[in-house]
Amino acid sequence: VNAAELGLGCWSFGGKGGAPDDGRSQQILAGARREGIVHWDTAQDYGNGHSETVLGRFLADQPGTVFVATKMAYTADRDEVFRQVNASRDRLKVSTIDLFYIHWPRGGIDPAPMVEALEVCRSKGWIGALGVSNFSVAEMKAAARAGTLDYHQMGYNLAWRFPEEDVLPYCLQAGIRVVVYSPLAQGLLTDRGGEPDRWDPADPRRNTVFYRPDLWPTVHGAWEQMRAVAAEADTTLEDLALRWVLSRPGVGTVLVGASSPGQLQAHLGARKRLGQDSAALAALGEISRRLGDQLPRVGNMFEYHP
Numbered sequence: 001v002n003a004a005e006l007g008l009g010c011w012s013f014g015g016k017g018g019a020p021d022d023g024r025s026q027q028i029l030a031g032a033r034r035e036g037i038v039h040w041d042t043a044q045d046y047g048n049g050h051s052e053t054v055l056g057r058f059l060a061d062q063p064g065t066v067f068v069a070t071k072m073a074y075t076a077d078r079d080e081v082f083r084q085v086n087a088s089r090d091r092l093k094v095s096t097i098d099l100f101y102i103h104w105p106r107g108g109i110d111p112a113p114m115v116e117a118l119e120v121c122r123s124k125g126w127i128g129a130l131g132v133s134n135f136s137v138a139e140m141k142a143a144a145r146a147g148t149l150d151y152h153q154m155g156y157n158l159a160w161r162f163p164e165e166d167v168l169p170y171c172l173q174a175g176i177r178v179v180v181y182s183p184l185a186q187g188l189l190t191d192r193g194g195e196p197d198r199w200d201p202a203d204p205r206r207n208t209v210f211y212r213p214d215l216w217p218t219v220h221g222a223w224e225q226m227r228a229v230a231a232e233a234d235t236t237l238e239d240l241a242l243r244w245v246l247s248r249p250g251v252g253t254v255l256v257g258a259s260s261p262g263q264l265q266a267h268l269g270a271r272k273r274l275g276q277d278s279a280a281l282a283a284l285g286e287i288s289r290r291l292g293d294q295l296p297r298v299g300n301m302f303e304y305h306p
């Protein structure tokens, strides 16, 4: 069984569909640090720099103790890349950003010029590793012509297994480390995931493909079956869904979102139970395979194509 590391997703610190609660964010960061979760993932886009600022405040007191990754939007403008990388360094209060990603590919546009600019940033010591997120295999190959890709961050979970077809095998073969986001499908793969109305209408989680009116009856049916498997195994769906991703071959880091210190504790508990409940995990795998056959190929679970 593979045993990926847990990383902390810091999207919610930017205020996900509501006002950010910086005090709670600091509590979650302190809890993660205490528990030895050292890979922290943010993006310029999370609260328009606010999530990075929150991390920076924390890191100012504890320099060099964690591995920090951030991301920026695509641009072919070299000077803009330099400006944005430096803006992230300022907000994060670090001289070198451990891992810097291109957040999303830009449809039909060659990523090479931006990768070239990021390689200059690397040579200056402003960034350590270079990554892409949400790229197809063709887009990764185009990017790799201008530099070395160290990481790929992709959405992957029991409800979204398309990366298994090409992106994941390609990364393994090319030696690109795999970081997974949304292991709980943004909250769908939890015991409360069957109630999409609990989210604020402005919350981006309402906009995943899973809650599309034409697909929701199918997804909801699969969610009910998965929940029954978890109940039978005397645990929660979030526990098993997280363990499923952590144990998938080739996955190096799994980013978990947490909106409270309690959720973080639940994730840590799941990580400790890796290797147990193999029959329940296999049953979930079968349900997810059948669900995948009924989902449309829309590229990513947000149907987002900038």
Ligand SMILES: NC(=O)c1ccc[n+]([C@@H]2O[C@H](COP(=O)([O-])OP(=O)(O)OC[C@H]3O[C@@H](n4cnc5c(N)ncnc54)[C@H](OP(=O)(O)O)[C@@H]3O)[C@@H](O)[C@H]2O)c1
Binding pocket: 008, 009, 010, 011, 012, 041, 042, 103, 133, 134, 153, 154, 180, 181, 182, 183, 184, 185, 186, 187, 188, 190, 191, 192, 238, 255, 256, 257, 258, 259, 262, 263, 264, 266, 267
């Ligand atoms: N590269 C990209 O394009 C991209 C895209 C998405 C995410 N990410 C990164 O990946 C990180 C994780 O992604 P994600 O936020 O989508 O992760 P996720 O783990 O799939 O979903 C997190 C949500 O699930 C719910 N949850 C978490 N633990 C729970 C528990 N124990 N019980 C019940 N519900 C629980 C919480 O919802 P409530 O808040 O409602 O409690 C939480 O906000 C992000 O923070 C971000 O850093 C990157």
